[in-house]
Amino acid sequence: MTPVLAMLLCVLAFLATAVLAIFIARANRSTSIIYGMSLAVSAIAFATALTELFASALPADPPVLVLPLGLPWLGAHFRIDALAAFFLAVVDLGGVLASLYGLGYGRHEHAPQRVLPFFPIFLAGMNLVVLADDAFTFLLSWEFMSLASWALVMSHHREAGNRRAGYLYIVMASFGTLSLLLAFGLLADPAGSYDFAAIRAAEHSPPAAAITLVLLLLGAGSKAGLVPLHVWLPLAHPAAPSHVSALMSGVMTKVAVYGFIRVIFDLLGGPTWWSSMIVLTFGAGTAVMGILHALMEKDLKRLLAYSTIENIGVIFVSLGLALAFAANGMGLAAALALTAALFHVLNHSFFKGLLFFGAGAVLAATGERDMEKLGGLIHRMPFTSFAFLVGCVAISALPPLNGFASEWLAFQAILQSPDLPQWGLKIMVPAVGGLLALSAALAAACFVKVFGVTFLGRPRTPVADHAQEVDRFSVAAMYVLAAFCLLAGILPGFVIDSLAPVTLSLVGGKMPVQASEPWLSIVPIAESRSSYNGLLVFLFTVFSASFTAYLVHRFASRALRRAPAWDCGFPLADPATQYSADSFAQPIRRVFGTLAFRARERVDMPAPGDLRPARLVVKTHDLIWDRLYMPIVGAVGFAAEKLNHLQFLTIRRYLGLVFLALVVLLLVLALWS
Amino acid sequence: MVLISALLVQAVQMVAVVLLAPLLTGLTRKVKARLLRRQGPSVFQPYRDILRLLRKDVVLAENASWLFRVAPYLIFAMTWVSAALVPTFATGLMFSWSADLIAIIALLGSARFFLALAGMDVGTSFGGIGSSREVMIATLAEPAMLLIIFTLALVAGSTQLSTIAAFMTSPQVGLRVSLGIALIALTMVAIAENARIPVDNPATHLELTMVHEAMVLEYSGRHLAMIELAASLKLLLYISLIACMFVPWKLATPGAGPDAYLTGMFAYIVKLAVGAAFLALFETQTAKMRVFRVPEFLGAALMLGLLATLLLFVSRSL
Numbered sequence: 001m002t003p004v005l006a007m008l009l010c011v012l013a014f015l016a017t018a019v020l021a022i023f024i025a026r027a028n029r030s031t032s033i034i035y036g037m038s039l040a041v042s043a044i045a046f047a048t049a050l051t052e053l054f055a056s057a058l059p060a061d062p063p064v065l066v067l068p069l070g071l072p073w074l075g076a077h078f079r080i081d082a083l084a085a086f087f088l089a090v091v092d093l094g095g096v097l098a099s100l101y102g103l104g105y106g107r108h109e110h111a112p113q114r115v116l117p118f119f120p121i122f123l124a125g126m127n128l129v130v131l132a133d134d135a136f137t138f139l140l141s142w143e144f145m146s147l148a149s150w151a152l153v154m155s156h157h158r159e160a161g162n163r164r165a166g167y168l169y170i171v172m173a174s175f176g177t178l179s180l181l182l183a184f185g186l187l188a189d190p191a192g193s194y195d196f197a198a199i200r201a202a203e204h205s206p207p208a209a210a211i212t213l214v215l216l217l218l219g220a221g222s223k224a225g226l227v228p229l230h231v232w233l234p235l236a237h238p239a240a241p242s243h244v245s246a247l248m249s250g251v252m253t254k255v256a257v258y259g260f261i262r263v264i265f266d267l268l269g270g271p272t273w274w275s276s277m278i279v280l281t282f283g284a285g286t287a288v289m290g291i292l293h294a295l296m297e298k299d300l301k302r303l304l305a306y307s308t309i310e311n312i313g314v315i316f317v318s319l320g321l322a323l324a325f326a327a328n329g330m331g332l333a334a335a336l337a338l339t340a341a342l343f344h345v346l347n348h349s350f351f352k353g354l355l356f357f358g359a360g361a362v363l364a365a366t367g368e369r370d371m372e373k374l375g376g377l378i379h380r381m382p383f384t385s386f387a388f389l390v391g392c393v394a395i396s397a398l399p400p401l402n403g404f405a406s407e408w409l410a411f412q413a414i415l416q417s418p419d420l421p422q423w424g425l426k427i428m429v430p431a432v433g434g435l436l437a438l439s440a441a442l443a444a445a446c447f448v449k450v451f452g453v454t455f456l457g458r459p460r461t462p463v464a465d466h467a468q469e470v471d472r473f474s475v476a477a478m479y480v481l482a483a484f485c486l487l488a489g490i491l492p493g494f495v496i497d498s499l500a501p502v503t504l505s506l507v508g509g510k511m512p513v514q515a516s517e518p519w520l521s522i523v524p525i526a527e528s529r530s531s532y533n534g535l536l537v538f539l540f541t542v543f544s545a546s547f548t549a550y551l552v553h554r555f556a557s558r559a560l561r562r563a564p565a566w567d568c569g570f571p572l573a574d575p576a577t578q579y580s581a582d583s584f585a586q587p588i589r590r591v592f593g594t595l596a597f598r599a600r601e602r603v604d605m606p607a608p609g610d611l612r613p614a615r616l617v618v619k620t621h622d623l624i625w626d627r628l629y630m631p632i633v634g635a636v637g638f639a640a641e642k643l644n645h646l647q648f649l650t651i652r653r654y655l656g657l658v659f660l661a662l663v664v665l666l667l668v669l670a671l672w673s
Numbered sequence: 674m675v676l677i678s679a680l681l682v683q684a685v686q687m688v689a690v691v692l693l694a695p696l697l698t699g700l701t702r703k704v705k706a707r708l709l710r711r712q713g714p715s716v717f718q719p720y721r722d723i724l725r726l727l728r729k730d731v732v733l734a735e736n737a738s739w740l741f742r743v744a745p746y747l748i749f750a751m752t753w754v755s756a757a758l759v760p761t762f763a764t765g766l767m768f769s770w771s772a773d774l775i776a777i778i779a780l781l782g783s784a785r786f787f788l789a790l791a792g793m794d795v796g797t798s799f800g801g802i803g804s805s806r807e808v809m810i811a812t813l814a815e816p817a818m819l820l821i822i823f824t825l826a827l828v829a830g831s832t833q834l835s836t837i838a839a840f841m842t843s844p845q846v847g848l849r850v851s852l853g854i855a856l857i858a859l860t861m862v863a864i865a866e867n868a869r870i871p872v873d874n875p876a877t878h879l880e881l882t883m884v885h886e887a888m889v890l891e892y893s894g895r896h897l898a899m900i901e902l903a904a905s906l907k908l909l910l911y912i913s914l915i916a917c918m919f920v921p922w923k924l925a926t927p928g929a930g931p932d933a934y935l936t937g938m939f940a941y942i943v944k945l946a947v948g949a950a951f952l953a954l955f956e957t958q959t960a961k962m963r964v965f966r967v968p969e970f971l972g973a974a975l976m977l978g979l980l981a982t983l984l985l986f987v988s989r990s991l
Contacts, residue, residue, distance in 0.1 A: 375796065376736065376796070378738045378739075378740060378794075379736070379738060389740075393783065393786065396782075396786060397779070398779060398780075398782055398783040398786055399772075399776055399779050399780050399783055400783075404776075404779055408775060408776065408779075411775055411819070412832075414823075415823065415826050415832065418827055418985075418986070423986075426986050427983065427986065430820065430823055430979065430982045430983075431979065433819060433820070433823060434816045434819060434820050434975070434978075434979065435816075436819075437815050437816040437818075437819035437820075438812065438815070438816040440815065441782075441811055441812040441813075441814075441815035441816060442812050444782060444785075444786055444808065444811065444812075445808035445809070445811065445812050447786075448786060448789045448790055448793070448804060448808050449805075449808075451790060451793075452789070452790055452792075452793030452794075452801075452804065453793070456738065456740065456790060456793045456794045456796070457793055457794065457795070457796030458736055458796035519771070521770060521771065527770055527833070528831055528833060528836050529830065529831045529832070529833065529836070530773045530775075530831060530832045530833055531770045531771070531773060531833065532771070532772060532773060532775075532776050533770070533771035533772065536768060536771040536772075537754065537771060537772055537776065537780065540750075540754045540757075540768075540771075541747070541750045541751055541754055541780075542750075544749075544750040544753050544754060545746040545747050545749070545750035546746075548746055548749055548750060548753075548899070549746045552727060552746075552895050552898075552899070556727035556728055556895055557727060557728050557729060557730065557731075557894065557895055559730040559731065559894075560730065560731045560733055561730055561731070561732055561733070562732075562733050562734075562735050563732045563733070563734070563735065564734065564735055565734035565735065565736075565795045565796070565797050565891060566732075566734070566797075566890065566891055567795075567797040567798070567799055567890070567891075568799055568890065571797065572798070575796065577797075577798050578796045578797070578798065578801060579793065579798060579800070579801020579802065579804070579805060583801065583805065584793075584801060584804070584805040585805070586805065587805050587806055587808075587809035587964070587965075588805075588808070588809050588812060590965060591809060591812075591813070591965075591968045592812075
């Protein structure tokens, strides 16, 4: 059986699971059955994808499977090349862990019939997008994935805000698909063959390529969450149940990245240097704006969604670098940048999944998503909090975990930029590097806030005080991901090597083989230029920390006594005196927010003799929403208002309008030729 | 033979940085006191402080978690590992390839991450104020540091510290405007990173001005000793970093004789003393800034870093 066929059978099995879920959703053990089946099928699909990725002798031209479905003259094409195999592995690993987590977390679901049928469909949709090898199948699967995730977003439709989130999501998803539709329309050759092989072989004129890039940025970018198309993401991702949020943030955004890579690197071919400047601009802007939004946020899940936007920005920065190097024929540097992008795709799927699982665990234990009502959970949820801490360190791009490994590769790629011939890029890339470092530092600040406010300190509400550790399935899923975060961080060489076939097929270069480096270091170009060894850094840190602790405990003192907190002599008993999420972000809000959000602080001081409390009023504006979306919303509303009159005309006037329209069209046609 | 000498150099360096770090802090304090016409404590006072703290009981706040107790050792270990990888008296350290300059700075970032978390752990307002200000300073210092690294990497063609140091000793460096600007920017970043005047005051216990001291307010005994030692080590690290890149004289190269190593060690101690004297002189000349002036200070470092990079694009020889 060919791998493509195996994957399609897995998709079929997902769909069968969904059908089964419709019938048994209300039954007693339905949660275990459906998530168990999803787990098994995803595991098989993951194993298939991984085997395919590691199959050293990947045929240069993997076989295409054509099924007589879809458009009658086209059929449905499916194919797995190295790129698809990598993304299938990411998707299905996410599926395995979300299902595992769902086994426990799903029991808290009060309306399982709204979640269970759509969960396997969603997984099937994401797999199909990556498997598709013609434009029609691709778009159909893309819509399938969007609609399935929309249904999951709407599963708690009675909760405040969720319907608006769902509405915004479906509008943006339709807009994105429309852009992709137009992009494929431009790409298809005049004969109208929509299979990817024909598109790849066709010549694309520079204007068409430019418009395709813009359309792709709109289409795939809106799904991935590129600023300014991100507005739906922080509303829709948190609205879904937490394991679905993890899938949407950790995996579905990566399917969008896959779409972008597939079209821009593979189908379009012949990258141009200015296109990389567009991608770099969007990427860097997205990274910084996403994490600044996250810093201002106090809803745990929405904060994580904003941080997804940041990571998408980081990925697009690396993709932009890869385009710039590829356009100038620098194969090795392009491979380095593309490896950084794909490595970050993998890493983000690990730690964002982990963090959303953790947020779900907190939600299940306390019923709260607002960080300012939590605190002190490290005492009550020790397992969750440790795994969450690992995720926080990893996402903050700190060594020795995995987030740093991919950002380090991105910085190494940036350091190759002096060899670029174009002045625009030469000047732009260091600035982008500075922004990348800024977003990494802001991410660290943001996740100090997340962990510090949610898990450390004293409980701020009774629910946080009485939280209980979550079930063992949820904990297991979190620990598997935490282990992956550590492994990918200390053994990055293996990941880089497994990405070599992908970069070789896309940019015609690959990084040197890393597995043969001594001590499992990673060396992008030459050891005299740069090298990093996560394993040794990890071992040294662990060893010196435990050695020091041993020495101190053995020879100095091990006595310890508990006492009330010192706090400069004024320990206040009220937990509300602790730093909250808002107050933690205040210095950063003052430094960056005055520009980015027009944040203004005002002290509302009562007049002497007035007994009301003084208040600090903070106002922030989402400038993108105010400046870009509100005018559009206004214009659509205005047009609808005007066109509304057309609904209440007499039949004579309708006939008159039809006649008029016909005459005008005929006139236009006559004048045109 | 080369392997053994590399291992030996690495081991000596690991021990030397820990032993010299409190002396550096003591020397800075002594020079500062003398400049203020005070007698000042002995330069060995930090050793006595640390030993005294090590022997004392830990008084732990009631709701401190395991993180609060693990963090001091982790912070110390991460700072120690970073300091052990910066060439101090000799290049060709056994493990210098395990982390380049970016990774060393990021590892210090990990240490800061845990320190900021420890500040939040007990749930007091001072811990929070310290942590939130510390991360704000870090968000400005890290991009500036990256641009400085970028400048150095453009000049030396590497982010590997031993390669940079070897390049800087070679005659092809000469005087460069970009390197001068990078040195100023790096000094500014180092001052901010080490919580020195004018960004933060290591001697203060006036609550509203504290950043670093506020974060560690709840620490006592051996935990505090670890934190203090890590802070001294970080200061030593930054001075060594500046020394190995901008005044790399007498750095022993691999395979040199024992006298070269001895000269290297002597030169290193002299460099540290000069660094401490300059730091003390600078600190007595300036007043501490308001917290929200720090972004302007670090913004200037960031702009200098960018300027240095752009100068190198105009001409590789600037």
